[in-house]
Amino acid sequence: MFPRPIQQASPAAQWLYTIALPVALVIWLFPLLGVALTSLRPASDLAQGNYFGMPSGIAWENYVYIFTETPIGQYMLNSLWVTIPTVIGAVGLSLMTGFALAVYGFKGNILVFFLFVAGNFVPFQILMVPVRDLTLQLGMYDTWYGLALFHIAFQTGFCTLFMRNFIKALPFELIEAARVEGVTEWRIFWYIVLPLMRPAIAALSVLVFTFIWNDFFWATVLTQGVDSQPITAGLSSLNGQWIAQWHLVSAGSIVAALPPVLMFFLMQKHFIAGLTLGAVK
Amino acid sequence: MAQAVSRTPSRWNQRTLAPWLFLAPGMFMFTVYVLWPICSSLLLSLYDWDGLYNREGQFTGTFVGLANYRELMIDPAFETSLWNNLKWLVLYMLALPIGLLIAVFLNQTVTGIRLYKSLFFFPFVISQVVVGLMFAWFYAPRFGLFYLLTEAITGDGTAILADPDLVTYGIIAAGLWPQIAYVMILYLTGLNNVAPDQIEAARLDGAKGWKMLWYVILPQLRPATFIAVIVTVIGALRSFDLVSIMTSGGPFGSSRVLSYYMFEMALGEFGFRMGYGAAIAVVLFAIMMVFISGFIWKMWRDESAR
Structure with missing residues (x-):
């Protein structure tokens, strides 16, 4: 193990390490802590310039206000409406493409695979005008499904990379054996490979959920109104209205950040497996 | 066991056809929304088009050849964006050493360390919109902590987001926060898999500290470093969200980057210059292609080595 375990160090060093950990954490998360505290500060404190001193009270009403007086609840629902179909769609499609690319040695296999991988890395801007135009033409501008369809297609690239590598690592003898028994290809996919894919499905689901929930660019390009804008775009437009009302901006930020944070805490192991692209095992 | 592998024509056909059937839905979506x-x-960047169609539903753009690109060459805003992109690329690379440092710091087995690792990773899970707002608060003139800090040190507070010379650095610092967290997690996973016997052997040979890190650990972390470089480059070139949230490209357009300038040109208040926007996107795409090709090349080498 590197570095040398702290337990082997001198008591003074161990003591120092125990202190350094929480101190470093507080410094590291300072912007987050500051915003979390500001979100609970009464507006009157901010008006009097009391930004960092003792708050005069805990103002849950900031949260009540953003949920009752602004459409933030609607924005959150819109986000869910985009995020959940995208997770299902992208994971479903990439299970199939990943299976095809991992199991069959057809001509052009590697080319198709690299197309998916490369497409995943392109800057969004090169897609922006045509995708927006297409969405308009299909009458899906400013709808959750217009946004979700694009996300499904784009995320399929990343998911295919992951699924294909995951299936490649499965024992191929399983598939060979099934073929000898005369099992059809579709049933091999459904009854043999799919049950083994659970960890990969979990990892990609949490990752895609986070990516899509946090997407801002496409939300801005493909949606407009309160009825379909996801939370990221919604928060940005609310920020424009709440000029310098930091207690509200902070509360909105915390609310917007909560779902992916919860997802991460609940599914930590899978999340990290996904992020390392399965390449760093 | 006499039936062996039955290679009757129907089975054979099934196995040639199956991959394409499995690929079809995914490839269709990917072609429609990404490849096409x-x-x-690329084609649109040769046109002048306001994004509209005439009443018969026909495309109204006019072919202008390379005029959009010629205009880019003399466009000062484009030059600023390009320079800023370079700053982003170079400074974003700081995420690698800092991420490694934090990973080494956290790679211990004391009680509660798992929680510490997750909390350090936190910034990456949060939306960049929220990160942008958090840093905007941190930088805010008069009361922001950064402002107060500079005021205490120099006697004169710096409103970093209002200063054309510093604004890009301020945004990059905000972007580095989640990026460092990502790199840290890559290295933590990598450190977990460093071969313990090699470390022990190196220790017996008297290697420690920085020497150990440089000559023994880092070579073993190469897969992690590779992915870290790739995701950091992509992160740097995708820097749209933070610029949009924190400054909208200002003050006076000094914090624009290509991704944001493109959006401004095509959909912003300056009018719908789709062709010109597309030309900016093509430049960004070309820059990214350099890195994508590197990645693909490395993957291709690994694949053929198998």
Whole structure:
């Protein structure tokens, strides 16, 4: 193990390490802590310039206000409406493409695979005008499904990379054996490979959920109104209205950040497996 | 066991056809929403188009050849964006050493360390919109902590987001926060898998500290470093969200980057210059292609080595 375990160090060093950990954490998360505290500060404190001193009270009403007086609840629902179909769609499609690319040695296999991988890395801007135009033409501008369809297609690239590598690592003898028994290809996919894919499905689901929930660019390009804008775009437009009302901006930020944070805490192991692209095992 | 592998024509056909059937839905979506738009943008960058169609539903753009690109060459805003992109690329690379440092710091087995690792990773899970707002608060003039800090040190507070010379650095610092967290997690996973016997052997040979890190650990972390470089480059070139949230490209357009300038040109208040926007996107795409090709090349080498 590197570095040398702290337990082997001198008591003074161990003591120092125990202190350094929480101190470093507080410094590291300072912007987050500051915003979390500001979100609970009464507006009157901010008006009097009391930004960092003792708050005069805990103002849950900031949260009540953003949920009752602004459409933030609607924005959150819109986000869910985009995020959940995208997770299902992208994971479903990439299970199939990943299976095809991992199991069959057809001509052009590697080319198709690299197309998916490369497409995943392109800057969004090169897609922006045509995708927006297409969405308009299909009458899906400013709808959750217009946004979700694009996300499904784009995320399929990343998911295919992951699924294909995951299936490649499965024992191929399983598939060979099934073929000898005369099992059809579709049933091999459904009854043999799919049950083994659970960890990969979990990892990609949490990752895609986070990516899509946090997407801002496409939300801005493909949606407009309160009825379909996801939370990221919604928060940005609310920020424009709440000029310098930091207690509200902070509360909105915390609310917007909560779902992916919860997802991460609940599914930590899978999340990290996904992020390392399965390449760093 | 006499039936062996039955290679009757129908089975054979099934196995040639199956991969394409499995690929079809995914490839269809990917072609419609990713591959075709790339070609379409390349073509569109040769047109002057306001994004509209006439009453018969016909495309109204006019072919202008390379005029958009010629205009880019003399466009000062484009030059600023390009320079800023370079700053982003170079400074974003700081995420690698800092991420490694934090990973080494956290790679211990004391009680509660798992929680510490997750909390350090936190910034990456949060939306960049929220990160941008958090840093805007941190930088805010008069009361922001950064402002107060500079005021205490120099006697004169710096409103970093209002200063054309510093604004880009301020945004990059905000972007580095989640990026460092990502790199840290890559290295933590990598450190977990460093071969313990090699470390022990190196220790017996008297290697420790920085020497150990440089000559023994880092070579073993190469896969992690590779992915870290790739995701950091992509992160740097995708820097749209933070610029949009924190400054909208200002003050006076000094914090624009290509991704944001493109959006401004195509959909912003300056009018719908789709062709010109597409030309900016093509430049960004070309820059990214350098890195994508590197990645693909490395993957291809690994694949053929198998």
